Amino acid sequence: MLSTNEYLNILETCKIKGHDDAIIRALRYIDLGYPILLYGPPGNGKTTIAEHILTSLGGGKDTFYEIEGTEGMSEYQIVGGFHPLSMSGSSDLSERFVYKHGTVTRAILDKKNLLIDEFTRAPSSAYSGLFLLLSLGTLPLEYQEMTLTKPDNWVLIATANFGDEGTYRLSNALKRRFVPIDIGYPSSATERSLLATITPDLDERVVAAALKFAEETRAIWKKDRGLPQGLSTDGLIRMARYCELSIAQGSDRVSAFMDAAFHQGTIIADETDPHSLHRVQELVIAIGDQV
Numbered sequence: 110m111l112s113t114n115e116y117l118n119i120l121e122t123c124k125i126k127g128h129d130d131a132i133i134r135a136l137r138y139i140d141l142g143y144p145i146l147l148y149g150p151p152g153n154g155k156t157t158i159a160e161h162i163l164t165s166l167g168g169g170k171d172t173f174y175e176i177e178g179t180e181g182m183s184e185y186q187i188v189g190g191f192h193p194l195s196m197s198g199s200s201d202l203s204e205r206f207v208y209k210h211g212t213v214t215r216a217i218l219d220k221k222n223l224l225i226d227e228f229t230r231a232p233s234s235a236y237s238g239l240f241l242l243l244s245l246g247t248l249p250l251e252y253q254e255m256t257l258t259k260p261d262n263w264v265l266i267a268t269a270n271f272g273d274e275g276t277y278r279l280s281n282a283l284k285r286r287f288v289p290i291d292i293g294y295p296s297s298a299t300e301r302s303l304l305a306t307i308t309p310d311l312d313e314r315v316v317a318a319a320l321k322f323a324e325e326t327r328a329i330w331k332k333d334r335g336l337p338q339g340l341s342t343d344g345l346i347r348m349a350r351y352c353e354l355s356i357a358q359g360s361d362r363v364s365a366f367m368d369a370a371f372h373q374g375t376i377i378a379d380e381t382d383p384h385s386l387h388r389v390q391e392l393v394i395a396i397g398d399q400v
């Protein structure tokens with residue numbers, strides 16, 4: 110069990126601010142031995158939090174493996190299987206390359222924890238072995254006479270985005286095996302203090318406008334999915350840094366804000382939907398008028 114000091118230390122050293130409740134919840138479930146899934150809109154610190162937790166728990170970056178889900182991923186990459194060269198006509202090659210462990214198998218055999226980033230980008234068929242391992246605690250490796258056993262203290266964290274389409278749902282199979290933990294948008298006060306550290310010289314009126322822009326885009330997303338996502342904290346930081354640089358190079362604050370907001374707005378809008386682009390542009394103009 111983690112001590113209170115360990116909890117505090119993990120929170121204090123985390124670069125991602127405003128998600129303390131979610132991080133504590135994640136640590137408790139990890140403490141209880143459950144795999145967790147950090148999910149939420151893009152650019153809100155899921156990967157960074159997962160890496161931070163794993164680095165802190167293991168005592169270094171080399172204590173865990175990290176992979177990213179991809180569309181072409183299969184059971185071979187996750188659990189393992191016969192190496193393609195094992196079918197080679199050359200007996201030399203086929204003896205040398207009999208099978209290959211996948212990442213989950215390697216992680217367990219090498220005593221490493223595991224982060225599967227962008228979990229839902231890979232098809233669920235890639236994870237059938239992993240799901241079995243999580244349900245039963247063991248997994249027979251078909252390509253080798255061996256059974257993989259999940260160690261009690263093995264930490265598995267996955268991350269998943271939603272919001273790209275506005276309609277994404279986590280599958281029930283996934284929800285049953287992992288404990289889903291929502292990493293949403295942090296409070297405006299948290300983001301204000303983040304910007305005070307990252308862009309200390311930025312005019313207060315531009316900071317206020319950028320925060321308002323972020324808040325309004327998120328409200329549009331939440332209300333009727335008028336935008337496929339709101340501005341992420343990452344997007345907000347980029348916007349503030351861009352404005353700071355542009356003002357230092359001679360732009361006035363209104364055009365610096367409008368320029369940055371139009372650009373970030375185009376990124377979060379659905380570029381194939383003129384209505385979505387129009388909505389974000391109207392928002393930029395309305396807020397720009399008050400800067």
Ligand SMILES: Nc1ncnc2c1ncn2[C@@H]1O[C@H](COP(=O)(O)OP(=O)(O)OP(=O)(O)O)[C@@H](O)[C@H]1O
Nearest residue numbers: 124125126151152153154155156157270295342343
């Ligand atoms: N709450 C926050 N506090 C501080 N920095 C943040 C916060 N949210 C996002 N960031 C910034 O955004 C960057 C990107 O975060 P990260 O890649 O972890 O997000 P993500 O949710 O995994 O994104 P994606 O969904 O695109 O994979 C971080 O390195 C950090 O600079």
Ligand SMILES: [Mg+2]
Nearest residue numbers: 155156226268
């Ligand atoms: Mg990520």
